[in-house]
Amino acid sequence: MLDYVTDKVQDESRQGEAFLPFTGDHNNYKKRFYIESYGCQMNFADSEIVASILNKEGFGATRNVENADLIFINTCSIREKAEQTVRKRLTEFKKLKDQNRGMLIGVLGCMAERLKSKFLEEEKLVDIVVGPDAYRSLPGLVEEAEGGQKAVNVLLSRDETYADISPVRLNSNGVSAFVSIMRGCNNMCSFCVVPFTRGRERSRDADSIIKECSELFENGFREVTLLGQNVDSYYWQPPLTPPLGENNPQPLLDENISNNGNTLKIEVSVMVASPFGGGREEAITFAKLLEKVALISPLLRVRFSTSHPKDITDDVLHTMAKSKNICSYIHLPVQSGSTRILQLMNRTYTREWYMGKIDRIREIIPDCGISSDIIAGFCTETEEDHRDTLNIMEYGKYDMSYMFFYSERPGTLAQRRYKDDIPVATKKRRLQEIVDVQSKLSFESNKKDIGKVFEVLIEGDSKRSDKDWMGRTSQNKVIVFPKENNELKKGEYVMVKVNDCTQATLLGTIIN
Ligand code: 5AD
Numbered sequence: 477m478l479d480y481v482t483d484k485v486q487d488e489s490r491q492g493e494a495f496l497p498f499t500g501d502h503n504n505y506k507k508r509f510y511i512e513s514y515g516c517q518m519n520f521a522d523s524e525i526v527a528s529i530l531n532k533e534g535f536g537a538t539r540n541v542e543n544a545d546l547i548f549i550n551t552c553s554i555r556e557k558a559e560q561t562v563r564k565r566l567t568e569f570k571k572l573k574d575q576n577r578g579m580l581i582g583v584l585g586c587m588a589e590r591l592k593s594k595f596l597e598e599e600k601l602v603d604i605v606v607g608p609d610a611y612r613s614l615p616g617l618v619e620e621a622e623g624g625q626k627a628v629n630v631l632l633s634r635d636e637t638y639a640d641i642s643p644v645r646l647n648s649n650g651v652s653a654f655v656s657i658m659r660g661c662n663n664m665c666s667f668c669v670v671p672f673t674r675g676r677e678r679s680r681d682a683d684s685i686i687k688e689c690s691e692l693f694e695n696g697f698r699e700v701t702l703l704g705q706n707v708d709s710y711y712w713q714p715p716l717t718p719p720l721g722e723n724n725p726q727p728l729l730d731e732n733i734s735n736n737g738n739t740l741k742i743e744v745s746v747m748v749a750s751p752f753g754g755g756r757e758e759a760i761t762f763a764k765l766l767e768k769v770a771l772i773s774p775l776l777r778v779r780f781s782t783s784h785p786k787d788i789t790d791d792v793l794h795t796m797a798k799s800k801n802i803c804s805y806i807h808l809p810v811q812s813g814s815t816r817i818l819q820l821m822n823r824t825y826t827r828e829w830y831m832g833k834i835d836r837i838r839e840i841i842p843d844c845g846i847s848s849d850i851i852a853g854f855c856t857e858t859e860e861d862h863r864d865t866l867n868i869m870e871y872g873k874y875d876m877s878y879m880f881f882y883s884e885r886p887g888t889l890a891q892r893r894y895k896d897d898i899p900v901a902t903k904k905r906r907l908q909e910i911v912d913v914q915s916k917l918s919f920e921s922n923k924k925d926i927g928k929v930f931e932v933l934i935e936g937d938s939k940r941s942d943k944d945w946m947g948r949t950s951q952n953k954v955i956v957f958p959k960e961n962n963e964l965k966k967g968e969y970v971m972v973k974v975n976d977c978t979q980a981t982l983l984g985t986i987i988n
């Protein structure tokens with residue numbers, strides 16, 4: 477159990493996932509690439525952008541690494557264990573390459589950014605190294621590597637958002653998709669390497685987000701998760717428009733989108749007068765963006781991740797409360813329950829502030845599911861600090877948490893300022909206590925749902941049996957229920973009554 481939790485990442489079941497070949501795959505591709513992804517949801521979303529860039533250049537995807545001309549590994553640096561897993565995989569790939577000289581190996585993502593050309597020069601494990609903001613240069617880098625040069629691009633950008641690239645949805649259940657709305661992070665939590673590997677925060681053009689989500693809906697998707705390291709600081713200012721004139725007609729107040737014959741009004745733009753006669757549309761905050769995405773269709777569920785307790789606004793909470801299709805679920809990482817440790821972590825809130833946010837969420841959205849990220853054994857953490865973490869978990873009544881023990885990362889504020897002074901055995905023991913509390917809370921939360929009826933979006937067959945459906949409630953809980961000869965399909969909504977549960981899953985039956 478501990479081995480599992482020590483490297484618990486955003487979605488454990490997806491780690492190392494490789495892409496399926498493109499639908500309509502054919503043999504005309506000049507090269508085949510294989511891509512394996514590790515880390516957070518953002519990395520998985522990035523792999524879909526990489527796949528799109530490569531596909532446009534005539535490369536096809538394969539799920540069989542032995543058939544690949546190019547092997548890519550999209551990496552994570554968040555904890556040491558994540559990096560070790562990648563290194564192990566790279567040595568396995570190197571063995572394959574030794575048998576197949578034409579094969580090229582590329583490292584993408586956070587580890588590429590962190591270690592830069594060290595991979596090429598010292599370790600000689602790989603041919604291509606590309607950081608998270610340089611994926612557009614991949615085709616050119618592949619060409620360079622084919623010509624025998626070592627190809628590296630780890631430049632971070634202040635404005636790259638890949639806004640215009642339509643990700644290739646591979647390995648998708650066809651129902652839910654991730655949509656990246658911003659990149660980078662300006663927060664500088666002292667334990668975290670992300671601001672160094674993913675660079676400055678920047679928000680993606682709101683119109684391109686709405687367009688991507690609308691297209692997903694038209695293609696049958698029924699759930700989008702808007703992704704960012706800190707979604708609450710999303711902010712997009714539309715560019716200035718020139719003065720109104722013949723070539724610049726009054727913008728339409730309502731834009732219409734047609735879905736299966738139903739016409740929906742999705743947008744009302746407000747023009748702000750400019751002294752120069754032109755106009756500037758109102759800036760788009762995260763609350764506004766959520767509202768816009770939710771208006772695409774009442775049949776499109778909207779989720780988002782991750783929220784920072786210091787930034788989540790009442791505006792966002794009220795928008796969630798009034799829009800039925802914005803899911804009642806917030807991932808609100810606490811990291812620690814001790815104000816002293818939170819300060820060392822540079823989280824910029826206190827224990828009381830966090831508790832106040834929990835109260836506010838419950839007040840505005842009474843049925844809201846809440847989950848958290850928790851770090852055990854940060855520098856100088858005492859038993860009392862640790863107990864503060866255990867009892868803030870009880871206060872938050874989390875439905876679920878991602879739990880880790882502290883792993884010092886080179887270059888971070890914590891590594892430079894504080895001693896990593898908690899013995900590993902203590903970190904592991906505290907982590908186990910955190911895991912035990914979470915198991916109890918998850919079970920209690922699930923038991924409270926017994927007897928209730930939920931609207932469930934069907935995602936597919938349950939893992940155990942094709943006679944059962946698997947779906948999720950708005951609160952993001954997994955629910956499994958018998959198909960019962962109904963004519964239902966994945967991507968449809970159904971009302972399900974909860975009859976029983978385990979710690980991780982609700983069990984129910986369809987009600988008419
Ligand atoms: N050690 C342990 N956990 C970490 N996280 C981030 N950096 C570290 C680290 N150095 C955790 C935080 C974050 C989640 C994505 O990973 O809890 O919210």
Ligand code: SF4
Pocket residue numbers: 661662663664665668669670671705706784
């Ligand atoms: Fe890391 Fe903090 Fe930014 Fe999250 S908010 S990515 S933990 S620096």
